[in-house]
Amino acid sequence: MANDDIWILGINMTKFGKHPTLDSVDLAAEATLAALEDGGVTMKDMGVIAAGNLMGAAAGIGQQLQKQVGQTGIPVYNVANACATGATAIRTVIMAIKSGETDMGLAVGVEKLSGAGMLGAGFGAGKSDEWTRTGRYGAVTGLEGKLGTDMMPGVFAQVGMEYGHKYGGTSFELFARISEKNHKNSTLNPLAAIQKDMTVEQIMNEPMIAYPNTRAMCSANSDGAAAAVIVSGERLRTLSLEQQKRAVKISASVLTTDPWEEACQILPNVNTLTRNAATQAYEQAGVGPEDLDLVELHDCFATAELVHYDNLMLCPEGGAVDFFESGAPFRDGATPVNVSGGLESKGHPIAATGIANIWEIAHHLRGEAGDRQIEGAKVGLAHVIGLGSACGVHILEKSGL
Amino acid sequence: MPDQIPMVEYLVLGDEPHLEANECTACGARFFDRRNACASCSGREFTKVPIPTEGEVRAFTIVSPFIPGTDPYVPAVVDCGGTSVRANIVNTPPDPEHVTLGMKVKLTTFSIGADTTGTEAINYGFEPID
Numbered sequence: 001m002a003n004d005d006i007w008i009l010g011i012n013m014t015k016f017g018k019h020p021t022l023d024s025v026d027l028a029a030e031a032t033l034a035a036l037e038d039g040g041v042t043m044k045d046m047g048v049i050a051a052g053n054l055m056g057a058a059a060g061i062g063q064q065l066q067k068q069v070g071q072t073g074i075p076v077y078n079v080a081n082a083c084a085t086g087a088t089a090i091r092t093v094i095m096a097i098k099s100g101e102t103d104m105g106l107a108v109g110v111e112k113l114s115g116a117g118m119l120g121a122g123f124g125a126g127k128s129d130e131w132t133r134t135g136r137y138g139a140v141t142g143l144e145g146k147l148g149t150d151m152m153p154g155v156f157a158q159v160g161m162e163y164g165h166k167y168g169g170t171s172f173e174l175f176a177r178i179s180e181k182n183h184k185n186s187t188l189n190p191l192a193a194i195q196k197d198m199t200v201e202q203i204m205n206e207p208m209i210a211y212p213n214t215r216a217m218c219s220a221n222s223d224g225a226a227a228a229v230i231v232s233g234e235r236l237r238t239l240s241l242e243q244q245k246r247a248v249k250i251s252a253s254v255l256t257t258d259p260w261e262e263a264c265q266i267l268p269n270v271n272t273l274t275r276n277a278a279t280q281a282y283e284q285a286g287v288g289p290e291d292l293d294l295v296e297l298h299d300c301f302a303t304a305e306l307v308h309y310d311n312l313m314l315c316p317e318g319g320a321v322d323f324f325e326s327g328a329p330f331r332d333g334a335t336p337v338n339v340s341g342g343l344e345s346k347g348h349p350i351a352a353t354g355i356a357n358i359w360e361i362a363h364h365l366r367g368e369a370g371d372r373q374i375e376g377a378k379v380g381l382a383h384v385i386g387l388g389s390a391c392g393v394h395i396l397e398k399s400g401l
Numbered sequence: 402m403p404d405q406i407p408m409v410e411y412l413v414l415g416d417e418p419h420l421e422a423n424e425c426t427a428c429g430a431r432f433f434d435r436r437n438a439c440a441s442c443s444g445r446e447f448t449k450v451p452i453p454t455e456g457e458v459r460a461f462t463i464v465s466p467f468i469p470g471t472d473p474y475v476p477a478v479v480d481c482g483g484t485s486v487r488a489n490i491v492n493t494p495p496d497p498e499h500v501t502l503g504m505k506v507k508l509t510t511f512s513i514g515a516d517t518t519g520t521e522a523i524n525y526g527f528e529p530i531d
Contacts, residue, residue, distance in 0.1 A: 015492060081468055110515060129516060129517045130516045130518055130520070131442075131516045131522050133410065136434035137410060137433065137434050138409060138410030138411075138435070139408060139409045139410075140406065140408055140409075140522050141408060141513065141522065143409075145409075145464070145471075145474050145489075146408065146489070146513065146524055147409065147487055147488055147489065147524070147525075148476035148477070148487040148488060148489060149462070149464055149474075149476040151464065153462075153464070154462045154464045154476050156458040157462035158461065158462050158476065158477070159460070159479060160459045161462065161502060162459055162460035162478065162500060165458075165459055165460060165502040165503060172497070189450065207465070208463070208465045209464075209465055210462045210463065210465065211462055211463035211465075212462075213462075214499075231484045260430065260440040260441040262430075262431075262483075262484075263478065264477055265432065265433075265434070265440070265483035266485040266486065266487045267478045267485070267487070268458060318510075337408045351489045360474055374517060380408055
């Protein structure tokens with residue numbers, strides 16, 4: 001292992017779902033203590049913390065966590081980057097290590113979202129006595145429902161429909177079948193919020209949220225946390241052989257935002273920044289999409305999964321429908337996608353998601369994924385996207401030892 | 402006829418209601434909101450340009466009512482001669498049989514109600530071209 005390589009030494013995710021008796025700090029502490037134990041280190045070994053809790057971004061979750069698990073005086077970076085918050089925390093620790101300021105750090109993300117309902121737009125102020133212009137569009141009333149939607153289900157529904165308009169081949173049923181795949185995968189993941197095998201008919205007959213996404217095709221709002229201990233190659237070489245064997249190499253870590261293109265301020269363009277992040281990640285890691293043994297991508301809605309097959313270049317441009325129909329993204333396919341069950345069933349505690357998907361990949365690379373193990377997995381990719389927008393892509397590789 | 406104001410500043414009322422974008426004089430990028438500078442080239446000069454009132458539906462969704470007693474609505478991206486516009490599809494049943502990708506639509510305006518002075522706020526949407 002080269003001195004300037006970056007590795008995951010320990011990593012953990014809590015069970016996702018409802019945790020009515022635990023607060024955000026409890027969940028973050030649970031994941032943190034387990035990640036430290038997994039890596040065989042303690043808070044005293046950490047040189048930096050990057051922590052995310054999107055819904056409580058002003059509260060300083062990093063310091064709240066320290067007060068429960070170890071106040072060692074190290075710098076804390078509280079980060080917020082929409083659904084890419086967890087990936088941003090990971091990347092922040094990596095940058096601190098790469099800069100030479102420290103050789104080991106902790107990234108943690110936590111969210112309490114059970115029962116939160118639909119995320120996205122507010123409905124604006126109530127009607128005043130006289131029409132008064134506010135905001136950047138000079139609107140006299142809230143725009144939600146009057147001029148399109150900012151609610152996540154409707155935004156990502158349009159993203160999938162736009163892909164269908166451009167390339168053809170999509171249908172309500174196709175998107176439901178993508179969801180069926182992920183729900184089936186979740187039955188093998190005991191940490192998933194929802195473990196329920198559902199037929200296409202059941203999925204299509206669920207309450208419609210925003211056509212073509214029914215409730216089962218939307219990510220599950222849930223509580224949960226995930227944490228990772230990240231270490232430099234130089235420091236890892238000083239640790240035990242067992243620690244070195246279980247360490248997972250971070251071959252690429254990329255964060256992008258959306259470059260300006262026509263229409264990107266009308267409907268968020270989740271495609272270009274994902275494609276840019278993937279391109280940079282493959283180049284950094286020196287691997288191609290064909291080398292990936294598994295992928296965890298950001299299926300916040302079934303419609304999103306389809307477009308990211310293409311954006312991550314798992315298929316030729318415009319070929320996402322054919323890719324799905326070929327069986328490639330299924331558990332036994334050429335490029336298994338979301339074997340964890342994906343956000344639609346594993347759950348989506350926002351700031352935890354970008355670390356939990358890395359945990360899933362690492363679990364397989366270590367050969368510790370139990371019933372859902374992808375046999376012989378050596379390389380995997382984890383992707384998240386947060387609207388606004390921010391995209392994180394990490395490529396992970398099994399230790400060669 | 403009561404006084405009217407457009408619901409958003411980029412809607413121009415009158416005999417031929419239309420939308421008006423802020424176009425960057427340096428690179429031609431178009432925006433509908435108040436600008437500090439251009440997101441494409443950072444240019445600081447803009448000119449007002451009218452947007453074609455007919456276009457094609459490039460993406461849509463049908464959002465189910467989450468406030469009891471309200472109707473589904475149909476957010477869409479409409480390609481108006483190369484400029485993308487955000488709006489609801491109106492004056493047609495909100496279902497995938499009546500709203501389709503590639504459908505030709507035209508701009509229409511309608512009142513969303515009056516304030517205490519009697520001034521009506523006017524919104525826009527796009528309706529199918531027969």
